[in-house]
Structure formats: structure tokens, C-alpha cells
Amino acid sequence: MPCTLTDLTQPVCLTIIYNLSSRILVDSFISCVEEGKKCKLKVKLDPINKNLTIRIPLTLEGEVTFTDNPFQSGCVTTGVRLT
Numbered sequence: 695m696p697c698t699l700t701d702l703t704q705p706v707c708l709t710i711i712y713n714l715s716s717r718i719l720v721d722s723f724i725s726c727v728e729e730g731k732k733c734k735l736k737v738k739l740d741p742i743n744k745n746l747t748i749r750i751p752l753t754l755e756g757e758v759t760f761t762d763n764p765f766q767s768g769c770v771t772t773g774v775r776l777t
Contacts, residue, residue, distance in 0.1 A: 707733030
């Protein structure tokens with residue numbers, strides 16, 4: 695019989711780096727926030743290379759299901775909240 699864990703949450707920090715001169719997305723990534731720490735909304739412009747870096751605090755919500763086969767599981771993202 696499958697087992698489902700619901701109401702799981704994980705604070706993360708979304709970072710977007712955009713070059714204003716070339717109008718190209720340079721990079722974007724999500725990093726987990728360590729326990730006891732916080733991600734704060736932050737915007738920074740590098741005047742030399744014209745990279746705009748935006749950090750956005752988010753909370754991912756989801757659930758995990760474990761099947762009868764111990765090597766199979768599935769996860770579903772049920773929500774994303776700005777924190």
C-alpha cells in the first residue's frame with residue numbers, strides 16, 4: 695500500500711542573473727536555505743558588466759509518495775509561495 699507524506703515545505707532562494715546590455719539571461723538557479731538562515735529579497739547591479747542579480751525568497755510546497763516497491767517514489771510540487 696502506498697504511503698504519502700503531505701504538507702512538506704522547503705525554503706529556497708531563487709537567483710536570477712540578467713545582463714542589461716545584451717538582454718540575455720545569464721543564469722538562474724534555486725538553492726536551499728540552511729536551517730536557521732534566511733534568504734532576503736535583494737537586487738544588485740554590477741556597473742562594470744551590467745549584470746542585474748535578483749534574489750527572491752520562496753517556499754516550495756509538495757508531497758512525496760512511496761510505493762509498494764521500495765525503490766519507487768514520486769514527488770509533486772503543490773505550491774510556490776513568496777516568503
